Amino acid sequence: MKICISSDHGGFELKKILIKHINSLGFEIKDLNDTAYDPNDDYPDTSRLVADAISKKSYDKGIILCGSGVGASVVANKYKNVRAAICHDTYSASQGVEHDDMNVVCLGGRIIGDALAKEIISEFINAKFVDEERFIRRKEKLNQIEKENLS
Numbered sequence: 001m002k003i004c005i006s007s008d009h010g011g012f013e014l015k016k017i018l019i020k021h022i023n024s025l026g027f028e029i030k031d032l033n034d035t036a037y038d039p040n041d042d043y044p045d046t047s048r049l050v051a052d053a054i055s056k057k058s059y060d061k062g063i064i065l066c067g068s069g070v071g072a073s074v075v076a077n078k079y080k081n082v083r084a085a086i087c088h089d090t091y092s093a094s095q096g097v098e099h100d101d102m103n104v105v106c107l108g109g110r111i112i113g114d115a116l117a118k119e120i121i122s123e124f125i126n127a128k129f130v131d132e133e134r135f136i137r138r139k140e141k142l143n144q145i146e147k148e149n150l151s
């Protein structure tokens, strides 16, 4: 599975911790803004790197961090093929993938602690979309909404 990550200054420290965690799980992860800490960077610039890569299907799953996770998710959901949400609990991180085929998870570096963030990411990475009729039906409706509004 191909995974990518990015963050602004608000998620910088947590990003480093999560990259190590993901590597320890045996997955490779690409940091799409692997730069020095920049207190003046802007979340639209850093978040769009992952959103664009997921939209183009260059990666299977993406992780975006900012201070709250809000800006990251707002940016990501402006891209076609991207289904992003803030998940600050483990249930949403797995259910979001299983039911909604969420392909980007957003976290707030100023909101959650490292231990919970690691568990959330493990759930997100290991979860798979459940191809039951009701989930497929809902995803098709989502695709229709996207077609009508994001062309």
Ligand code: RB5
Pocket: 008, 009, 010, 011, 043, 066, 067, 068, 069, 070, 071, 072
């Ligand atoms: C940056 O200071 C902060 O505003 C940003 O990371 C984020 O929280 C936006 O949603």
